[in-house]
Amino acid sequence: MVKLTIVGRVKDGLPLAQEARYMNNETTTSHNLSSNYKQQAEFLLNEISKGALPLPSMTIRVDHHSFNYLVVNGICFITLCDSSYPRKLAFNYLQDLQKEFDKFDNGLIHKITKPYSFVKFDSIISSIRKQYIDTRTQANLSKLNANRHRELDIVTGNMSDIVERRRNSEILETPAANNTPQISSLLWGSPRLEAIALIWTPIAIITVIAWILLWASLVFTDDYLLSTL
DSSP, rough: OEEEEEETTTTTTEEEEEEEEOOOOHHHHHHHHHHHHHHHHHHHHHHHHHTSSOEEEEEEEEEEEEEEEEETTEEEEEEEETTTSSSHHHHHHHHHHHHTTSOHHHHHHHOSSSSSSSSSHHHHHHHHHHHTTTTHHHHHHHHHTTTTOOOOOOEEEHHHHHHHHHHHHHHHHHHHGGGHHHHHHHHHHHHHHHHHHHHHEEEEEHHHHHHHHHHHHHHHHHHHHHHHH
16 A cells, blocks of 8 residues: 655755555554654655665665655655555556656746645645555556566665665764864873863963963063162
């Protein structure tokens, strides 16, 4: 079953439209699940926008579900399905969405600035989705049987791998300034030595300044006494 659909712009990762139907009973658990998967779909859209997922289409496994996405003309179509849902139908669904989306003015699409503000397409997503709920309808069986001996040329990945890759990338991108405490610890050898240095350094500075002022006052006094002789 198709459970969640998001349409977004690739150039900036902005989600434009959505349609989410999870469970018949709006319980707290189902709402949390829906929010969690929606966040994951937005994460995938962001990764596609950054070029971390350069393929134009892909299936991504997560729990007992699969995200399927299709990128055409700078627009990304993402849907979440049960893992048992036929992948061929999922991509037929995304292709139908893409065909309907192409009917809208491209200039209008690129003027949108607020997430999920292209509400005109929400109802279209809902209408097309209903056609794919029952996999046993004649129309869907025909789609499944068409070229059934030819495998879909779609790469499959795992959400956990994509998340881990993003974490590693963020670690590498961390600015050098954020590593100052680590560098300081390496210089002092241990956190304890660093703490001692933090305590005694100001005292040492004050002592040196006081000694300089005392020395200066003595020098000026000697000069004054010599000048009076």
